[in-house]
Amino acid sequence: MDNSLTNFNLTGSGGALTEVRVQRELAAVNDEIEETGIVITEPMAKALAEVRAQALKDTGRFEAGAGALTKIIRLFSPTGYISQSDAEETFSELLSMFYYAKSETKDAATDDRLLEAMLDAFENRCFGDLELLRGRELEAMIRRINRGDGVGIDDSDNYSTGFAGSGSDGSDGSDDSDDGSNDVM
Amino acid sequence: MSNELTQLDLSRIKRHNYTQTLLDEGLRTGMLQDSDAHRISVWMEEQIEDLIGRASGGESTSVMTETAAVYAASVLFVLDTQLLSLETPEEAVAALRGEPLNRLYEDGCRRLRNYQLDAASLLVKARRIMAPVPNRSYRRTLNKDLSAAIDNYNMLFSAQIGAKFEYPLALPVQNLRGIYQILAYVSSLHDENLFCREYDGNQIAIVCGIRCEARRVKVETAFMNIYSAIFVNALICDYLRHDHGSLLLRRADCDVAYRLLEPFDDEEREGLLRSVVNRFTGGNPDYNIRYFESILPDLLNALRYNRLHNQVILVPDDGIIDEDFTDM
Numbered sequence: 001m002d003n004s005l006t007n008f009n010l011t012g013s014g015g016a017l018t019e020v021r022v023q024r025e026l027a028a029v030n031d032e033i034e035e036t037g038i039v040i041t042e043p044m045a046k047a048l049a050e051v052r053a054q055a056l057k058d059t060g061r062f063e064a065g066a067g068a069l070t071k072i073i074r075l076f077s078p079t080g081y082i083s084q085s086d087a088e089e090t091f092s093e094l095l096s097m098f099y100y101a102k103s104e105t106k107d108a109a110t111d112d113r114l115l116e117a118m119l120d121a122f123e124n125r126c127f128g129d130l131e132l133l134r135g136r137e138l139e140a141m142i143r144r145i146n147r148g149d150g151v152g153i154d155d156s157d158n159y160s161t162g163f164a165g166s167g168s169d170g171s172d173g174s175d176d177s178d179d180g181s182n183d184v185m
Numbered sequence: 186m187s188n189e190l191t192q193l194d195l196s197r198i199k200r201h202n203y204t205q206t207l208l209d210e211g212l213r214t215g216m217l218q219d220s221d222a223h224r225i226s227v228w229m230e231e232q233i234e235d236l237i238g239r240a241s242g243g244e245s246t247s248v249m250t251e252t253a254a255v256y257a258a259s260v261l262f263v264l265d266t267q268l269l270s271l272e273t274p275e276e277a278v279a280a281l282r283g284e285p286l287n288r289l290y291e292d293g294c295r296r297l298r299n300y301q302l303d304a305a306s307l308l309v310k311a312r313r314i315m316a317p318v319p320n321r322s323y324r325r326t327l328n329k330d331l332s333a334a335i336d337n338y339n340m341l342f343s344a345q346i347g348a349k350f351e352y353p354l355a356l357p358v359q360n361l362r363g364i365y366q367i368l369a370y371v372s373s374l375h376d377e378n379l380f381c382r383e384y385d386g387n388q389i390a391i392v393c394g395i396r397c398e399a400r401r402v403k404v405e406t407a408f409m410n411i412y413s414a415i416f417v418n419a420l421i422c423d424y425l426r427h428d429h430g431s432l433l434l435r436r437a438d439c440d441v442a443y444r445l446l447e448p449f450d451d452e453e454r455e456g457l458l459r460s461v462v463n464r465f466t467g468g469n470p471d472y473n474i475r476y477f478e479s480i481l482p483d484l485l486n487a488l489r490y491n492r493l494h495n496q497v498i499l500v501p502d503d504g505i506i507d508e509d510f511t512d513m
Contacts, residue, residue, distance in 0.1 A: 018230065062253035064234035067246025103249060110244035 022049040025066040036077040051092040059099040081128025105145040117151035203265040211278045228286045262345035267293035297340045304368040311375035317386040326352035355413040376469035377412035383467025388432040
């Protein structure tokens with residue numbers, strides 16, 4: 001057991017203790033996604049817990065429970081783009097993207113807003129394509145948030161960095177080429 | 186676990202990292218079990234989770250590792266405070282083993298809150314006896330920055346973090362964190378003001394003015410400590426039996442002091458000057474002695490080589506004192 005309190009768990013997973021907690025929380029999600037046909041099996045929960053720990057470490061983040069992962073499973077399972085056979089891989093990818101975006105935006109967007117934007121892009125612009133989501137949409141989303149333009153799924157989602165006027169042009173947020181033309185500087 | 190190890194090795198327990206080193210030592214000696222460490226670890230994780238939730242208004246479940254590290258350090262600082270208040274490390278280990286951690290934490294918060302109130306109360310006293318010197322950093326620190334530091338002290342998220350102050354103390358606060366650092370700063374500044382209060386306000390202003398003029402800086406913007414500016418003058422004036430509260434020295438005074446001290450060796454000079462400091466009626470005797478000791482090598486050196494005039498602030502021999510200095 002790691003008895004270090006000052007450094008304990010701060011590199012992500014929290015060790016065996018947290019992994020057990022994460023697996024327990026994941027198992028509890030099954031009831032909520034029953035209708036989607038996706039089941040978080042015990043090996044899947046274990047694998048996801050490991051992926052979560054690694055993703056936190058890679059993105060320099062700390063999380064005590066499985067809060068983000070369970071939100072992702074609840075939110076993305078009903079999309080119809082995820083099957084039992086690719087659920088583990090998809091949830092893992094989405095979780096890594098989520099932590100990456102949180103860190104890259106210095107936590108400017110709340111969990112729910114970021115996940116809603118990711119879901120919107122995943123369903124409506126990427127049609128379940130994770131590469132497209134990561135390579136195009138997520139980066140655009142990060143740039144928008146860092147500019148203070150919000151996550152891009154509606155006009156009310158501006159951030160207090162002095163760009164309240166931008167992003168209210170009626171766009172759906174998908175048109176972000178980052179060529180600077182939208183920058184209000 | 187061997188039953189032979191029952192004594193805590195105090196050299197392994199560090200005040201600045203008390204809970205962690207107590208835990209390590211408790212485990213090493215068998216006074217704590219792995220189950221205790223597990224319980225503490227789970228509790229710590231819950232505290233950090235709670236802080237993440239509070240900080241984000243419940244809208245985020247994760248934070249950057251650096252932020253979590255600050256939260257963890259804050260929680261430990263509060264626990265340290267409570268455990269350090271117990272008489273012995275053995276009692277602290279027993280508390281870690283048997284007391285509910287939430288209670289230890291709450292008691293620690295209460296103690297920190299009391300220190301915060303002590304600092305606020307001392308600041309009010311320090312303000313009442315401000316030296317009449319129009320130095321901006323001095324006045325801003327006393328009138329504004331210290332209040333802000335005390336009010337903004339956050340025992341929940343960053344209990345271990347103190348504050349930086351523009352005005353330099355004669356004896357800088359060292360090796361303290363959080364509210365202890367702020368309280369020590371206020372306490373020192375209060376002691377310095379208390380010392381200065383014993384002296385004529387106009388003369389304090391004159392001495393500070395001459396010092397700044399010699400360094401080609403304005404009193405208002407100078408980065409200086411008022412207590413240390415007047416201390417040696419106060420010492421020599423008292424040694425020469427000038428009127429109580431006077432600080433002004435001329436070159437001739439310096440020469441007299443030198444001649445009086447010349448026949449003695451360093452040890453005797455130190456004894457004579459120390460007895461003067463012990464006679465000081467202003468300020469905190471411990472603080473005065475500590476400051477005296479910090480400047481003693483330079484002072485003895487100056488006396489050895491007839492350079493006392495370099496250690497005091499002399500008014501001009503022509504007797505003309507700039508009116509600007511007296512009009513404060």
